[in-house]
Amino acid sequence: MASTTENGAGSVGAGHQSEADRLKEAGWFSRLVHRPEIGAFSGMVVLLVLLALAAGDVVYNPLGIKNNLAIIAQLGIIATGACMLMIAGEFDLSIGSMIGFAGMSMAVMLKWGLPFGLGPASPLAAFLITLCITLAIGWLIGTIVVRTRLSSFIVSLSFLFILRGATEVCFRTFNGSTQVSGLPDYKQTDFFAALFGGETFQWFYDVLFWLGLNFNRAGGQWVTGFDAKVAWWLVIAGAAWFVLSRTQVGNWIYATGGNEEAARANGVPTDKVKVSLFMFTAFCATIFAATQVFDTNTADAAKGNLKELEAIAASVVGGVILSGGFGSIIGVVFGAVIFGLVQNSVFYISWIDGSYYRTFLGTVLLVAALSNETIRKRFTGGI
Amino acid sequence: MSEPLIRLENIVKRFGNFTALGGVSMEVHPGEVHALLGDNGAGKSTLIKVLAGVHQPTSGAIHVDGQPVVFRNPLAASDAGIGTVYQDLALNPLTSVTRNFFMGREITKGTRPFGILQTAEMNRITREEMARIGINIADPEQAVGTMSGGQKQTLAIARAIFFGARVLILDEPTSALGQKQQLEVLKTIKQVRSRGDIAIILITHNEVHAQLVADRYTFLSLGQVIGSGVAEDLGGEDIRRLMAGGAQMADLEEELAAIH
Ligand SMILES: Nc1ncnc2c1ncn2[C@@H]1O[C@H](COP(=O)(O)OP(=O)(O)OP(=O)(O)O)[C@@H](O)[C@H]1O
Ligand SMILES: [Mg+2]
Numbered sequence: 131m132a133s134t135t136e137n138g139a140g141s142v143g144a145g146h147q148s149e150a151d152r153l154k155e156a157g158w159f160s161r162l163v164h165r166p167e168i169g170a171f172s173g174m175v176v177l178l179v180l181l182a183l184a185a186g187d188v189v190y191n192p193l194g195i196k197n198n199l200a201i202i203a204q205l206g207i208i209a210t211g212a213c214m215l216m217i218a219g220e221f222d223l224s225i226g227s228m229i230g231f232a233g234m235s236m237a238v239m240l241k242w243g244l245p246f247g248l249g250p251a252s253p254l255a256a257f258l259i260t261l262c263i264t265l266a267i268g269w270l271i272g273t274i275v276v277r278t279r280l281s282s283f284i285v286s287l288s289f290l291f292i293l294r295g296a297t298e299v300c301f302r303t304f305n306g307s308t309q310v311s312g313l314p315d316y317k318q319t320d321f322f323a324a325l326f327g328g329e330t331f332q333w334f335y336d337v338l339f340w341l342g343l344n345f346n347r348a349g350g351q352w353v354t355g356f357d358a359k360v361a362w363w364l365v366i367a368g369a370a371w372f373v374l375s376r377t378q379v380g381n382w383i384y385a386t387g388g389n390e391e392a393a394r395a396n397g398v399p400t401d402k403v404k405v406s407l408f409m410f411t412a413f414c415a416t417i418f419a420a421t422q423v424f425d426t427n428t429a430d431a432a433k434g435n436l437k438e439l440e441a442i443a444a445s446v447v448g449g450v451i452l453s454g455g456f457g458s459i460i461g462v463v464f465g466a467v468i469f470g471l472v473q474n475s476v477f478y479i480s481w482i483d484g485s486y487y488r489t490f491l492g493t494v495l496l497v498a499a500l501s502n503e504t505i506r507k508r509f510t511g512g513i
Numbered sequence: 514m515s516e517p518l519i520r521l522e523n524i525v526k527r528f529g530n531f532t533a534l535g536g537v538s539m540e541v542h543p544g545e546v547h548a549l550l551g552d553n554g555a556g557k558s559t560l561i562k563v564l565a566g567v568h569q570p571t572s573g574a575i576h577v578d579g580q581p582v583v584f585r586n587p588l589a590a591s592d593a594g595i596g597t598v599y600q601d602l603a604l605n606p607l608t609s610v611t612r613n614f615f616m617g618r619e620i621t622k623g624t625r626p627f628g629i630l631q632t633a634e635m636n637r638i639t640r641e642e643m644a645r646i647g648i649n650i651a652d653p654e655q656a657v658g659t660m661s662g663g664q665k666q667t668l669a670i671a672r673a674i675f676f677g678a679r680v681l682i683l684d685e686p687t688s689a690l691g692q693k694q695q696l697e698v699l700k701t702i703k704q705v706r707s708r709g710d711i712a713i714i715l716i717t718h719n720e721v722h723a724q725l726v727a728d729r730y731t732f733l734s735l736g737q738v739i740g741s742g743v744a745e746d747l748g749g750e751d752i753r754r755l756m757a758g759g760a761q762m763a764d765l766e767e768e769l770a771a772i773h
Contacts, residue, residue: 376629377623377629377630381608381612385605388608395597396617456607509606509656
């Protein structure tokens, strides 16, 4: 048959082909479409459009943008830490309790003074002492994980309980009740407190005001600036993006999560990488707590509850793979936007019961996890 | 004959009460492929792990260029020029060819470990080094997981050589591959051998592959050397017999024939 001859000729021709010819030079568009962040990005765009249609102005007016971004930024800060650690192949379930612990530590010091009767605490001192403690705890969690080779799921789960318990005990011991409220409004008087609790990017709202889009009822300027946490989020995510994608440790983090044995055999200090990242999640949790304490001038023992799971979920929505070795900070930025928006905005849609938001989040998470799995299979050849 | 690059002297390795290696000696010469053969559990992997610094020998000595050395860890061995390509190849399937090539030894500007990766330069070197041992890769940024098994082998070999391996240890490099890719890896081995300055230790269960590339043989059985020699002196029959641990292949074949 004619077709047989043709096939025969074709296979002879294939003998001259080199492996390199089989991969077509990809155009910029195809490269873009194959980026790992593309799923999260499209999800975000769809969500933004749907929200504009369903809730409209409430979400996109000056106050709506400010409030949404505050929620998104908070989540984004801890999701950045969770994402880095997940790429290195580990989990930290203690993030939420760490937030509660750090908030307690700062608030108790601000209210009752420094430990050992060293006098009243300035916001800077309270923050720095707290940071030392939380970094030490992060170091401890990481060290236990790498020394014992226990699963980080279990070790950090233990610290979820330990830290929450310690937070309550410290509150009761030093403060009498499990919350501190009515701290002085430090952000008005203290530069350092304003860094966490004040406002940022005021120019954005100034411009809106000049454009006539930012008036209150009295005709003055309505919203004056974003919460400082937005700047913290951008700085932390920017630094993490740079480290992960452009530096040597970035490659070590991917290598550690992708194939730990291989990384170690090639001289990557995998244990140090992991311990540092546990300290980084503790750092992110502390920043989260600081923005909360200095914004609201309160703290209580329940703060940060379930935040560790939201951080992990936002990372997964952003394309990070649970088994490690793959993911990007840009994806997680989109993941935080999606997660924060749903969390905050479903309440603005009048014809949906706001309580559905968790159902939405769960669905989004499931879809994201499935699509991540497809991507992983494409890269590993289906195992 | 050239000086041996590596000389192993009476290497003993015990795991608790179990003697994995009971006094193994062998010599490895530059520009030669040394086939290390033996049945399952003979101690081949254990021997090369001792050589690669993964295990410390219970007793015995390793000489590199005639000097006695002690490898406390894999890094010390690789600093001494011993490059091991493990069965799992020590690759991270989810990241790019370049990132794998330079894993742990990245080219950077700035202070460790936050130095900035010199991606363009690393891509260029990766492409060149892969091409030198016969594989053209179109895109060094492609994920390693998308490469063929033979290409992955080549990547691991190219990496070991680029980072100064004078002894290349290959543990069953062809075992998981299809026919064509097996030949591709053998071609790579010959390519490396023809440079003349690198010694290759090849572990395989495939006598045909061994005969295609090996210059020298060592046969292990139950942790002992039961035979060794150069290729010219060994016939296919000897090789097959010694590979099976010295048992009479004829006996085994008879036993096989008796089972229906
Ligand atoms: N870490 C260890 N602890 C205890 N026993 C070990 C250890 N490593 C290897 N052994 C034992 O040493 C013996 C030799 O194992 P080795 O892996 O060196 O065999 P091999 O020749 O590479 O076999 P194969 O051809 O199946 O790969 C085996 O009986 C094995 O069970
Ligand atoms: Mg073996």
